[in-house]
Amino acid sequence: MVKARKIVIARVFQGEPRMEDFRIQEEELPPLRDGQILVEAVYISVDPYQRALKDKHQVGSTMIGSQVARIVESRAAGFPVGRHVVGYWGWRDRTVADVGPDTPYLLSPPMLVPDLGRLPLSLSLGVLGMPGITAYFGFLEICHPKPGEIAVVSGAAGAVGSIVGQIARLKGCTVIGFAGSDAKVKWLKEELGFHYAFNYKTTDAKEALKRVAPDGVDVYFDNVGGELSSAVINSMRMWGRVSICGAITGYNSADLPKATIIQHAAVFRQLRLEGFMYSRWHDRWDEGISQLAQWIREGKIKYHETVTDGFQNTPKAFVGMLQGENLGKAVVKV
Numbered sequence: 001m002v003k004a005r006k007i008v009i010a011r012v013f014q015g016e017p018r019m020e021d022f023r024i025q026e027e028e029l030p031p032l033r034d035g036q037i038l039v040e041a042v043y044i045s046v047d048p049y050q051r052a053l054k055d056k057h058q059v060g061s062t063m064i065g066s067q068v069a070r071i072v073e074s075r076a077a078g079f080p081v082g083r084h085v086v087g088y089w090g091w092r093d094r095t096v097a098d099v100g101p102d103t104p105y106l107l108s109p110p111m112l113v114p115d116l117g118r119l120p121l122s123l124s125l126g127v128l129g130m131p132g133i134t135a136y137f138g139f140l141e142i143c144h145p146k147p148g149e150i151a152v153v154s155g156a157a158g159a160v161g162s163i164v165g166q167i168a169r170l171k172g173c174t175v176i177g178f179a180g181s182d183a184k185v186k187w188l189k190e191e192l193g194f195h196y197a198f199n200y201k202t203t204d205a206k207e208a209l210k211r212v213a214p215d216g217v218d219v220y221f222d223n224v225g226g227e228l229s230s231a232v233i234n235s236m237r238m239w240g241r242v243s244i245c246g247a248i249t250g251y252n253s254a255d256l257p258k259a260t261i262i263q264h265a266a267v268f269r270q271l272r273l274e275g276f277m278y279s280r281w282h283d284r285w286d287e288g289i290s291q292l293a294q295w296i297r298e299g300k301i302k303y304h305e306t307v308t309d310g311f312q313n314t315p316k317a318f319v320g321m322l323q324g325e326n327l328g329k330a331v332v333k334v
């Protein structure tokens with residue numbers, strides 16, 4: 001009999017999640033049926049949407065989330081033993097999973113990890129996975145950046161934002177990032193090639209943009225929402241484009257936070273604002289991943305991972321990520 005550990009919600013989150021909101025449980029897994037695989041998690045992803053999807057936070061339910069896992073037993077065609085697969089199976093170290101085409105899934109269906117060559121497997125949860133696809137298509141297909149334009153990215157030192165800023169630089173934009181610490185700001189400027197970066201906790205964003213982009217901002221990739229985004233959008237020039245990726249300023253609040261209105265700027269400067277889910281480009285996944293992998297191999301894009309060791313420390317990694325402790329992608333090595 002195979003045993004598994006899972007991390008369940010012990011208490012519904014009030015504001016920022018805390019360690020005592022989680023507990024570890026053991027369970028015995030059933031034998032495999034046709035169409036199923038047994039997987040062992042190698043890395044578990046911690047992501048902001050796990051906080052945002054509040055209807056998934058029932059007491060006793062396994063915490064939602066994705067992982068990259070090794071197939072150790074298989075009764076499913078196309079999922080051979082030994083291959084790695086990314087699946088939204090939650091915070092579990094072992095899982096018996098249905099992988100048939102009709103199996104319901106949280107955000108994406110189980111996907112085999114392609115050959116990454118010398119690149120680490122964990123990247124399939126980061127720049128070569130969902131956050132990478134989010135950055136690549138969410139920026140290029142919505143912001144349509146042109147050489148010489150001014151691009152602003154919030155959440156700039158995170159999994160998505162750090163890649164968006166580098167793509168913007170590759171496309172010939174002047175790149176301005178906002179992140180939550182001086183160390184992150186230094187990293188963005190000195191390692192990732194952002195032209196300007198600011199600590200949004202200690203800088204007046206409107207003043208900073210007036211200084212470094214006096215004629216206005218052309219494109220904005222919005223990871224955070226709230227007052228920072230109002231400041232950026234109110235600093236845009238005619239025909240600006242805004243890709244609305246996330247709104248982490250509001251994820252821990254019971255009510256939606258308030259911010260300065262942006263409609264005046266949107267109307268008179270004829271801005272285009274568009275929200276998206278990365279899954280819109282599911283059928284172009286390989287295209288996005290191949291391009292990102294090529295840029296990494298060519299040294300044009302850098303990535304960083306904040307790796308927490310040990311399955312039992314997954315809540316710690318999650319809580320820390322929401323508080324901004326991560327540089328680049330936050331993952332847990334099981």
Ligand SMILES: NC(=O)c1ccc[n+]([C@@H]2O[C@H](COP(=O)([O-])OP(=O)(O)OC[C@H]3O[C@@H](n4cnc5c(N)ncnc54)[C@H](OP(=O)(O)O)[C@@H]3O)[C@@H](O)[C@H]2O)c1
Nearest residue numbers: 048134158159160179180223245246247248249277278324
């Ligand atoms: N639309 C989609 O399909 C899609 C897909 C993936 C992700 N997303 C969204 O993209 C955003 C970034 O996700 P990610 O995976 O790359 O996470 P991440 O940026 O790697 O990690 C979250 C970061 O959010 C920042 N943060 C926390 N509270 C904040 C606040 N009140 N104001 C401003 N920043 C705050 C922290 O950085 P600081 O130190 O800078 O504060 C933290 O490191 C999230 O909003 C997420 O929901 C959307």
